[in-house]
Amino acid sequence: MAGPAVFDTANPTAGLLDHLDERLAKELALIAEAKQKGQKVIGYFCPYLPEELILAGGMLPVRLAFGGELESSVAGEEYLKAYSCPVSRSCVGYQVTGTNEYYNLVDAFCVTQTCENIKHVQEYLEKRFTKPVFRLGLPRTCDSTRSRPQSIEYFKGELQSLRAKLGEFGGRPIRDLDIRRAITLCNNIREKLRFIYEYPDQRHTLLDWYDSFKITQAGFLMNRKDYLKELELIERSIIGRKPPVEADGKVRMLLMGSMLGIGDHKIPDLIKETGGKIVTDNTCTGISNSRKNVTVFGIIGDTMEALAERYLYNVPCPCMTDLDRRLKRTSMIIQDYAVEGVIYYNLKYCDNWRTEYPIFKDYLQKELKMPILLIESDYSPSDVGTIRTKIEAFIEMIRGI
Amino acid sequence: MIVVGVDIGSTTAKAVVLNESATIWSAIIPSGNSPPSAGKEVFALAVKNSQHTMEEVSYVIATGYGRVSAEFANKTVTEISCHGRGANYLNPATRTIIDIGGQDSKAISLDEHGKVIDFMINDKCASGTGRFLETAAELVLRVKLQDLGTLSAKATDTPNISSACTVFAQTEMVSLLATGVPVENLVAGLHRAVAARVSSMVKRIGIKPTVMMTGGVAKNSGVIAAFRKELNIDVVVPTNMDPQLVGALGAALIAQEMAKNGGTGRV
Numbered sequence: 001m002a003g004p005a006v007f008d009t010a011n012p013t014a015g016l017l018d019h020l021d022e023r024l025a026k027e028l029a030l031i032a033e034a035k036q037k038g039q040k041v042i043g044y045f046c047p048y049l050p051e052e053l054i055l056a057g058g059m060l061p062v063r064l065a066f067g068g069e070l071e072s073s074v075a076g077e078e079y080l081k082a083y084s085c086p087v088s089r090s091c092v093g094y095q096v097t098g099t100n101e102y103y104n105l106v107d108a109f110c111v112t113q114t115c116e117n118i119k120h121v122q123e124y125l126e127k128r129f130t131k132p133v134f135r136l137g138l139p140r141t142c143d144s145t146r147s148r149p150q151s152i153e154y155f156k157g158e159l160q161s162l163r164a165k166l167g168e169f170g171g172r173p174i175r176d177l178d179i180r181r182a183i184t185l186c187n188n189i190r191e192k193l194r195f196i197y198e199y200p201d202q203r204h205t206l207l208d209w210y211d212s213f214k215i216t217q218a219g220f221l222m223n224r225k226d227y228l229k230e231l232e233l234i235e236r237s238i239i240g241r242k243p244p245v246e247a248d249g250k251v252r253m254l255l256m257g258s259m260l261g262i263g264d265h266k267i268p269d270l271i272k273e274t275g276g277k278i279v280t281d282n283t284c285t286g287i288s289n290s291r292k293n294v295t296v297f298g299i300i301g302d303t304m305e306a307l308a309e310r311y312l313y314n315v316p317c318p319c320m321t322d323l324d325r326r327l328k329r330t331s332m333i334i335q336d337y338a339v340e341g342v343i344y345y346n347l348k349y350c351d352n353w354r355t356e357y358p359i360f361k362d363y364l365q366k367e368l369k370m371p372i373l374l375i376e377s378d379y380s381p382s383d384v385g386t387i388r389t390k391i392e393a394f395i396e397m398i399r400g401i
Numbered sequence: 402m403i404v405v406g407v408d409i410g411s412t413t414a415k416a417v418v419l420n421e422s423a424t425i426w427s428a429i430i431p432s433g434n435s436p437p438s439a440g441k442e443v444f445a446l447a448v449k450n451s452q453h454t455m456e457e458v459s460y461v462i463a464t465g466y467g468r469v470s471a472e473f474a475n476k477t478v479t480e481i482s483c484h485g486r487g488a489n490y491l492n493p494a495t496r497t498i499i500d501i502g503g504q505d506s507k508a509i510s511l512d513e514h515g516k517v518i519d520f521m522i523n524d525k526c527a528s529g530t531g532r533f534l535e536t537a538a539e540l541v542l543r544v545k546l547q548d549l550g551t552l553s554a555k556a557t558d559t560p561n562i563s564s565a566c567t568v569f570a571q572t573e574m575v576s577l578l579a580t581g582v583p584v585e586n587l588v589a590g591l592h593r594a595v596a597a598r599v600s601s602m603v604k605r606i607g608i609k610p611t612v613m614m615t616g617g618v619a620k621n622s623g624v625i626a627a628f629r630k631e632l633n634i635d636v637v638v639p640t641n642m643d644p645q646l647v648g649a650l651g652a653a654l655i656a657q658e659m660a661k662n663g664g665t666g667r668v
Contacts, residue, residue, distance in 0.1 A: 358605075365519075385466060386505075390522055393481035397517045401482045401655065 012241045013207055017214065020230045024218050028101050031223075034060060035105060040170055043106035045091065045121075046114055047284050047315050048138055050307045052186050052294070053163050054110070055224060056178035057170035062102055063220035065285050066090060067261020070379045072097055079124050080117070085350040086378045087259050088117035095129045102221060108132035108169055110162065114319045115352060134165045141321045142312050156308040163304070179303045183294045185224055192231035193219070193290035199238055202280070202336045206243045209278040210268060213286055217262045220285075250275060251395050252338055256282035256316070256330065256360075257345035258353050266384065267345055267375060274391045280337045282316050282330055283345070318352035327363050334370055341398045342372040343391070371398055403453050404460045404660050406652025407444050407474065408483065409467030412503025412531060413617065414439040416447035417649040419657055426451035427646050436467030444473060460660035462652040466504075478655055480648050481509055481520045487651030488613045489515030491639045496609035499599060499628065499636070500648075501618035503531040508603040519606045527567045529598030531618045536567065537591055541574045542584050549588050553623030556589035565598060588623065596627035603632065612636045619644035 031041060040059040044051070047063075054061040066072075067087060075096040076089030094100040109131055111122035126133045137158040139151040167174040197212045199205060205212070215234065219227045253276045255268065260283045271278055281287055294310040296303050316326055333339070342364060346353045357374055364370040373394040377383055408415040410432060418426040428447035432439045440463065448455055463471030464483040471477065480500070488495045489511060498509040506529050510519040527533050538546050560582055564570040574587055595618070612634055618624055619638045628636045638644050 371519075386522060389466070389479050389481075393479040393517070393520060393522075396479055396482040397520070400516055401478065401486075 012243065013211060013238075016207070016234060016237060017211060019233055020215065020218055023226065023230055024222060027221055027223070028105070031060060031062070031102075031105050034223075035107075040107045041105050042108055042110055042166070043103065044110040044112070045118065046112040046317075047289055048112045048114065048311055048317070049110050049136055050159065050294075050311050051224075052179055052182035052307060053159065053166055053174065055182035055185065056163075057166045057174045058172070058178075059166070059170050060223065062106065064091070064094075064100075064103060064106070065217070065220055065259060065261050066094070066100060066102075066263055067259060068264030068266065068379055070381070072099065073379045079128060080120055083349045084117045084120070085258070085347050087261065087347060087350070088121050090261075090379070091118075091121045092124050095125065106131070108134065110134045110136060110166075112136045113138050114317060117349075132169065134162055134169075136162050138319075139312070140319060143322055143325070152305070152308050152312065155312050156304050159304050159307055176303055179307075180296065183296060183303065183306070185228065187293040189219060189224065189228050189231060190290040190293055192228065192235055193287075196231065196234055196238065197280075197287055197290065200243070203338045204243045205279070206238055206241055209280060210272070213260075213268075213278075213281065216286060216289060219289075220262065248277070250277040251398050252279045252340045253277060254280055254282060254330075254333060254337065254339040254342045255286075255345060256342060258347035258350045259283060260285050260345065264379070266377065266379075266381070267343065267387070270384065270388055270391055271343065274388060275395050276341070276391065278343075279339065280333055282333055284315055284317055288314060288316050318356045323356065323359065327360070330360070330364070331368055334364075334368060339370070341394060342370055343394075344372055344374045346374060346376045348376055348378045402459045402660070403448070403451060403457050404653055404656035405444060405447060405458055405462075406483065406649040406654070406656055407440055407447075407461065407463045407465075407471060408480070408646075408649035408652060409436050409440040409443075409463060409465040409471060410502050410504075410648075411436075411466055413645065414443040414465075414467070415646050415649040416443040417646055417653040418447045418451040418453065419653040420451070420453075425642075425650070425653075427643070427649065429643070429645060432467065437470040437472075440467055440471045441473060460656040462656040462659070464648055464652045475656070476659065478652060481507065481517060481522075483648045483651030483655065484615055485509050485511055485515065485517040485651065486654050487647035487649075488615060488639075490650065490654055491642060491647065492611060492613060492637065494611040495613045497603065497606075497612040499603055499612065499614045500616040501530060501595070501599060501614070501624070502616045503535075506530055506599045506602065506616075508599070508606050510606045510609070521602050521606055523599070523602055528565050528570070529595050531616070533567045533570070534591065534595065534618065534621070534624075537571060537574060538588075541571050541578070542587060542591075544584060544588070547620075549592070550620075550622035550624075552585045553589040553592050553626070555585040557583070558586045558589075559593055560586055560590040562587075562590045562594040570594060589627075592621070592623040592627040593631070595624055596631040600628065600631045608632055608634060610634060614638050615644045615647040617645045 042054045042059050043062050043064045051061040072090040072093035073086040076093030094103040125131045139154045142151045255278045291314045294306050296306040364372045403420050406417045414432050415429050428443050430443045461474045463474035463477045468477040488498045500507040506523045508521045512518050
């Protein structure tokens with residue numbers, strides 16, 4: 001059955017990311033240029049932070065979700081303890097080494113108060129590296145909108161104060177109209193991402209997760225308007241393409257857990273090498289970023305409340321008390337994507353994820369009969385051999401050798 | 402036609418040869434400083450012991466941490482699946498396996514069909530492994546590794562060795578020796594320390610009887626006794642086979658299945 005032969009059917013996604021890659025390669029130069037013209041660059045780490053506020057203030061948001069680099073995580077030990085998580089050590093470490101060009105372009109940081117480690121990062125950025133830092137407070141109790149209206153109130157208040165500080169830093173107050181425009185832009189990005197991730201359906205996606213993940217993370221760095229154009233380009237070129245019909249025999253994995261930063265390939269690569277494939281993720285750097293739009297009701301709708309609602313309830317972070325919702329969501333993801341096994345990635349000393357593991361394990365094994373494997377690791381390559389054995393054994397277990 | 406399972410561990414390389422009537426031949430040699438050549442060597446030795454020739458070998462599976470470099474193997478399978486298969490063959494009632502090798506320890510949970518349903522591998526450090534016992538016996542206590550079992554049976558008391566770290570545990574033992582604690586008692590303490598370390602891992606996957614212990618350390622009766630006490634459950638060792646060979650046996654059994662399936666298998 002021959003369709004219009006516009007692309008390689010054996011490899012239907014070949015070349016699809018080329019344009020995006022080329023554009024991303026220019027990003028640092030473009031940011032530097034924008035800085036020259038007076039535009040401010042705001043670095044942030046965590047997806048609880050609505051980047052709409054940065055965009056509305058006419059500034060450039062850069063999400064500094066980098067990972068996987070041993071050098072910076074070791075450099076961070078100069079200030080943070082060696083048993084802080086590698087993410088937080090790297091955040092400080094990049095300041096020490098000066099090797100991350102994106103960090104070097106940042107004018108001010110926004111830091112969300114999620115866990116103990118990030119609190120210390122913020123203190124060092126401010127006190128030792130004398131960078132302007134804007135804090136965003138986060139309620140830990142967010143069980144549901146209805147049962148905790150005070151959480152939304154608090155978060156809204158924090159967002160309002162961040163808005164004021166960002167406005168001051170950017171040199172002009174942030175107007176509601178600008179926030180609405182930024183919300184539209186970010187919602188468009190979220191919709192395109194969801195479309196690309198799930199096209200044509202969650203169980204037979206055209207793009208493999210590795211490509212989708214790369215596309216998502218490009219959006220942490222790239223000028224958001226240009227990024228939307230890139231997403232539109234990808235969207236246009238995938239419509240009509242079909243994923244390979246034959247099953248590839250690989251074990252379908254959900255990767256969940258600690259932050260999987262830009263550059264942290266160790267676990268995804270090992271899964272691929274050992275005969276598995278990640279079909280979706282539940283991490284704070286993956287598909288969760290495209291979850292749910294910000295909904296402002298009409299022209300009188302409260303933009304700040306809409307942001308608070310969207311951002312408080314859609315990040316898979318164990319610093320929150322919403323464990324039940326996260327368990328349920330994990331089970332939904334497992335069903336939607338026909339997952340056969342769960343890899344629970346715990347960055348060493350990420351205490352929140354590690355502590356919740358036995359609960360997730362119990363829930364998945366008993367309620368869903370779903371195999372789950374804990375992988376504890378950091379940015380050092382020393383454990384590759386053992387992790388490979390663990391994942392291989394896990395795959396053998398699922399296939400039933 | 403024969404099939405072979407080769408288990409290339411950190412300390413020893415093991416091979417098991419199986420024929421159609423399930424007769425078993427084996428070989429064990431030290432891994433030395435070259436696991437790839439140890440694997441080849443032990444493979445050839447086991448085949449030689451079986452009085453068969455290399456040409457009669459129809460399928461080879463390599464396992465153990467050196468499996469990646471076993472070019473002679475048709476396929477590699479992890480230690481977890483191999484120990485599971487081997488233990489199930491030797492005693493179909495086995496539901497929990499404690500495997501302590503030279504450099505790591507594992508806990509494996511099997512269902513009633515002998516299928517692996519959960520596992521854990523200790524990857525923290527050498528504590529609770531064969532290497533830990535070896536260095537403590539030979540460098541600190543100045544006794545032979547194979548004498549540890551009989552020595553601990555003579556213990557009058559079991560001193561607490563609290564450190565989980567191999568290096569610190571040795572320091573602790575040195576100071577206990579200095580205070581006049583007899584060697585037998587220290588050996589018993591050492592066994593309890595190993596059993597306690599590994600038991601916490603076994604408890605996480607759940608302990609269901611029958612519990613079988615495999616790997617080189619299972620040859621030490623003192624450790625088995627310490628596990629029985631620690632877990633408060635009977636722990637068995639393979640009766641008609643060297644516990645060190647269970648992984649290689651499992652590999653050979655899987656090889657047999659693969660050979661029957663025309664080498665395609667499910668793996």
